[in-house]
Amino acid sequence: MQQPLDNLLTTLDRALRSVLASPVAARPMPGAELPEAALSETERREAANLMRVNHAGEIAAQALYHGQAAFAQRPQVREMLLQAAREEADHLAWCEQRLRELGSRPSLLGPLWYAGSFAIGAAAAVAGDRISLGFVSETEKQVEGHIDSHLQRLPQADARSRAVLEVMRGDEIAHGAAARDAGGSELPPPVRDAMQATAKVMTSTSYWF
Numbered sequence: 001m002q003q004p005l006d007n008l009l010t011t012l013d014r015a016l017r018s019v020l021a022s023p024v025a026a027r028p029m030p031g032a033e034l035p036e037a038a039l040s041e042t043e044r045r046e047a048a049n050l051m052r053v054n055h056a057g058e059i060a061a062q063a064l065y066h067g068q069a070a071f072a073q074r075p076q077v078r079e080m081l082l083q084a085a086r087e088e089a090d091h092l093a094w095c096e097q098r099l100r101e102l103g104s105r106p107s108l109l110g111p112l113w114y115a116g117s118f119a120i121g122a123a124a125a126v127a128g129d130r131i132s133l134g135f136v137s138e139t140e141k142q143v144e145g146h147i148d149s150h151l152q153r154l155p156q157a158d159a160r161s162r163a164v165l166e167v168m169r170g171d172e173i174a175h176g177a178a179a180r181d182a183g184g185s186e187l188p189p190p191v192r193d194a195m196q197a198t199a200k201v202m203t204s205t206s207y208w209f
Helices: 003-017 041-070 077-099 110-126 131-152 160-180 188-207
Strands: none
Touching: 003 041, 003 110, 041 077, 041 110, 041 131, 041 160, 041 188, 077 131, 077 160, 110 131, 110 188, 131 160, 131 188
């Protein structure tokens, strides 16, 4: 069991790596074998803006999981959250690579997304493991909806971005199901609505910045 200082240093290290370091994926990037499409400038810009939103979402996902893991009550729940964070780190790396390929950049507000999401994750964990796991389930359900909308909005020819999002979608569904199976409780409607409102602020802002 980690001592408080060790836990603090580990948490700080995770935060710095998520926000400042270039992420390295443990799995190959989906669609890497596909040719780069000849996109118009408008199509390229739209694809880049959407992938920037997804990148910002993955920074937030890292922070949520790290905040929840830091205050999880049961070791098995903590390890489950950290494993999900490791898989989500692949998404972060894939989105960042895809942004480079599209000649764009991540959101300038990454540290803000991380700090706010970490605080939300920590608060969920303090409320108890069942609430925390329910938060994971609801978050992943909402992320799945965002990805579905992005798959519809992506330029049809952008098969490389589409391949990344489809694998991400499958992972999000699996994480949500695992949280429910581990005992996650359903969140009340006001909490779900607040989560949607918060996500809307982040997605609409990171689309441009």
